[in-house]
Amino acid sequence: MVDAGTKKTLQNIPLLQTRASPRDKDLWVQRLKEEYQALIKYVQNNKTSDSDWFRLESNKEGTRWFGKCWYVHNLLKYEFDVEFDIPVTYPTTAPEIALPELDGKTAKMYRGGKICLTEHFKPLWSRNVPKFGIAHAMALGLAPWLAVEIPDLIEKGIIEYKEKGETSNS
Numbered sequence: 001m002v003d004a005g006t007k008k009t010l011q012n013i014p015l016l017q018t019r020a021s022p023r024d025k026d027l028w029v030q031r032l033k034e035e036y037q038a039l040i041k042y043v044q045n046n047k048t049s050d051s052d053w054f055r056l057e058s059n060k061e062g063t064r065w066f067g068k069c070w071y072v073h074n075l076l077k078y079e080f081d082v083e084f085d086i087p088v089t090y091p092t093t094a095p096e097i098a099l100p101e102l103d104g105k106t107a108k109m110y111r112g113g114k115i116c117l118t119e120h121f122k123p124l125w126s127r128n129v130p131k132f133g134i135a136h137a138m139a140l141g142l143a144p145w146l147a148v149e150i151p152d153l154i155e156k157g158i159i160e161y162k163e164k165g166e167t168s169n170s
Contacts, residue, residue, distance in 0.1 A: 006139075006140070006144075009045070009139050010136070010139065010140070012041070012042070012045045013038055013041060013042045013045075013135045013136060013139060014034075014037060014038045014041055014135075015038075015128075015131040015132075016031065016034040016035065016038060016091070016130055016131055016132070016133045017034060017130070017131075018030045018031040018034055018130065019031075019091060019129070019130035020091075020130075021086070021087075021088055021089060021090045021091070022061060022062070022063045022086055022088065022090070023088060028062070031091070031130075031133075032062040034133065035062070035133045035134050035135070038133050038134070038135040038136075039056065039133075039134055039135045039138075041135070042135040042138065042139060053069060053070055053071065053143065053146075054067060054068065054069040054070070054082065054138060054142070055067040055068050055069075056082070056134070056138075062086065063085060063086045064083070064084075064085050064086075065083065065084050065085075065086070065095070065134065066081070066082065066083040067081075067082055067083075068080065068081060068082065069082045069099070069142060069146065071146045071147070071150040071151075073150060073151050073154050074154075076161045078150060078154070078159065078161065080099045080101060080102065081099065081100060081101060082097060082098070082099055082142065083097075083098050083100065084096055084097045084098055084137075091129050091130040091132070091133065092126075092129050092130075094117070094121065094122060094125040094132075094137055094141070095134065095137055096110075096114045096115075096117075097114065097115050097117070097137060097138075097141055097142050098112055098113040098114045098115070099113045099115060100112065100113040101113065102153070102159070105153060105158050105159065106149050106152075106153060106158075108145070108148075108149055115141070115142065115145045115149075116145075117141045117145070120144070121137075121140055121141045121144075124140060125137070125140075
């Protein structure tokens, strides 16, 4: 069901052990350490394979995540803000990843720019609780969504390339 490239990516992202949400205080600190370790490893792997495509950081509590993601299409880099909150029922519930500036531009998105992951990603996530974390959500959720939706939005003229330094009003 999973292609060879995805399987290889997954094998190189550490699985998480701690089942904890932000409500779990001390256990959440342990879970957060595991999350960061998995994210660091995933980013390192991406850089090594020349497929670096996002940057993330969190608030001090690790409950709100934000950063940038990008997709290269026809040698042009399209960059987007990415954000999500950790649900109170995490890790049982996957985070809802949002690209706010694309809100309303595709049917595969919910209000607020939250990308649609229900059919493919969420069943996979629920089978892998608590082993999957933020790095897995990026690799199995956001990455494939970008690969399908961004070229389509570009081809339809819904999103256009912006030179670095251009404002969105240009």
